[in-house]
Amino acid sequence: MSVRELVVLGTASQVPTRHRNHNGYLLRWDGEGLLFDPGEGTQRQMLRAGVAAHDLHRICVTHFHGDHSLGLAGVIQRINLDRVPHEVTAHYPRSGQRFFDRLRYATAYRETVALTESPVDTDGVLAATASYTLEARRLSHPVESFGYRLVEPDGRRILPERLAAHGIKGPDVGRIQREGALGAVRLDDVSEVRRGQRFAFVMDTRLCEGVDALAEGCDLLVIESTFLDEDRRLASDHGHLTAGQAARVARDAGVRHLVLTHFSQRYSDPDEFERQARAAGFEGELTVAHDLMRVPVPKRS
Numbered sequence: 405m406s407v408r409e410l411v412v413l414g415t416a417s418q419v420p421t422r423h424r425n426h427n428g429y430l431l432r433w434d435g436e437g438l439l440f441d442p443g444e445g446t447q448r449q450m451l452r453a454g455v456a457a458h459d460l461h462r463i464c465v466t467h468f469h470g471d472h473s474l475g476l477a478g479v480i481q482r483i484n485l486d487r488v489p490h491e492v493t494a495h496y497p498r499s500g501q502r503f504f505d506r507l508r509y510a511t512a513y514r515e516t517v518a519l520t521e522s523p524v525d526t527d528g529v530l531a532a533t534a535s536y537t538l539e540a541r542r543l544s545h546p547v548e549s550f551g552y553r554l555v556e557p558d559g560r561r562i563l564p565e566r567l568a569a570h571g572i573k574g575p576d577v578g579r580i581q582r583e584g585a586l587g588a589v590r591l592d593d594v595s596e597v598r599r600g601q602r603f604a605f606v607m608d609t610r611l612c613e614g615v616d617a618l619a620e621g622c623d624l625l626v627i628e629s630t631f632l633d634e635d636r637r638l639a640s641d642h643g644h645l646t647a648g649q650a651a652r653v654a655r656d657a658g659v660r661h662l663v664l665t666h667f668s669q670r671y672s673d674p675d676e677f678e679r680q681a682r683a684a685g686f687e688g689e690l691t692v693a694h695d696l697m698r699v700p701v702p703k704r705s
Contacts, residue, residue, distance in 0.1 A: 410429060413430060436462070544614070561595055624701045654686050655685045
């Protein structure tokens with residue numbers, strides 16, 4: 405049975421707190437695991453969340469600020485220590501290659517795993533598998549930053565009433581699905597498009613075209629909301645979003661489930677992020693993330 409869920413490993417911005425670790429997010433997508441922005445302490449958070457190095461197939465880094473990347477050294481070494489049997493691919497801004505190299509070889513260890521480096525330098529498709537297409541979009545931050553978007557290919561949903569109208573039943577149902585037609589009856593005649601699920605990961609950024617493109621039509625959007633709306637000037641100066649801005653992006657993009665994260669330590673009441681997101685008009689499912697929570701990708705509508 406396929407599993408599609410987000411495992412939240414850390415939710416703090418800039419510095420960890422007593423209750424929030426640095427960033428870290430694992431997306432389980434069927435049989436693959438995509439680790440986003442492993443900040444300091446990610447390896448320990450993985451242990452606490454029941455996530456193993458063997459669960460990782462891709463590592464996606466948005467940018468090279470420490471709270472989004474200092475955990476790379478430990479995660480990469482753990483992948484090698486545990487002798488993960490499959491290829492692991494790392495995506496990160498090409499402009500930060502020197503930082504990736506330093507983190508990958510921060511200390512001495514024995515390399516046992518094929519870690520493929522696949523740096524990002526422009527908008528577009530990074531990988532295409534049978535289960536998803538992984539895309540990147542440039543964001544707006546003081547250092548080069550990219551957000552990531554995962555899109556499942558569209559499929560077909562069989563409509564029983566149309567099958568019955570054409571007298572199709574039994575083994576012929578499977579045959580028309582495999583072959584695309586049965587006599588004069590086409591698959592399109594007895595089915596409709598089932599839109600693939602969509603996930604996006606948007607970290608440190610001001611409002612920009614990339615944010616809107618990543619969020620468009622997402623079933624699950626994970627997005628930073630470092631500041632509350634009263635500090636919007638501070639957010640813009642430092643290349644961040646407020647809770648209200650993130651919620652308006654999600655509202656206008658038709659997002660089904662919004663996950664707010666990456667919170668400044670200056671705020672003591674996490675409920676205020678939800679209040680401001682609702683005040684901004686987002687009416688879908690809303691989660692203010694906390695460490696070690698699991699968020700399922702919404703079921704197909």
